Amino acid sequence: MATKEFLVIGLGRFGGGLAETLVGMGHDVLGVDADPKPVQEFSGLLTHVVEADSTSEAAMRQLGAGEFGTAVVAIGTDLEASILTTSVLADLGVARIVAKAVTEAHGRILQRVGAHRVVFPERDMGIRVGHSLAGSIMDYFQLDPGFALVETRAPKEIVGKTLADAEVRKRYGITVVCIKPQGGSFTYATPDTVVQDGDVLVVAGETRRAEAFGELPS
């Protein structure tokens, strides 16, 4: 049974940001890095920080790696270290292993050696930023290959109408989740919400329909 919370291996930009986020949310995080520099940089910011080579099964055993509920392998550049570390953690019985991959092939290998979830931060950020450059889209979040959340400026053609009158579901195949007036904060959208010029909308829908809505002129 897992008795410890999060083990984060590799305190680079991805691992470091992830570890600090978990601590900020009130979780216990043990950070591990083979390089003394990030170890020093993160000591005091995380619950514990240890300098160790995560490819060594003996070192990981000594840190009690097998007792963690979740381990994140945040090593990208050194493929060998990323794969060996994932396999060591799987052998030690970590309940949930999340590993960062730089390519699809790297991701497949990580899954083969025991990662329960593989993330592709560079690719995913490229997809997000790419979408944010098209039309009126400000941000983009893919929930599934076929379903997305899009943050976008209110399209001109529905300004001045309520969401019910604009028939957004029927005409555009999307659902407006929440809406933010200029200078205001987000609130839930209702059928009576009147769309104003300059409003920001978060919409959910099939990827191609949510994208098409975000590309309407604002």
Ligand code: ATP
């Ligand atoms: P990022 O983009 O997140 O900054 P990256 O993809 O360039 O990182 P790397 O630089 O390969 O990834 O690794 C991130 C961290 O992992 C580095 O701080 C590095 O010292 C650490 N690391 C690499 N190999 C090992 C290892 N065998 N054991 C522990 N830590 C390691």
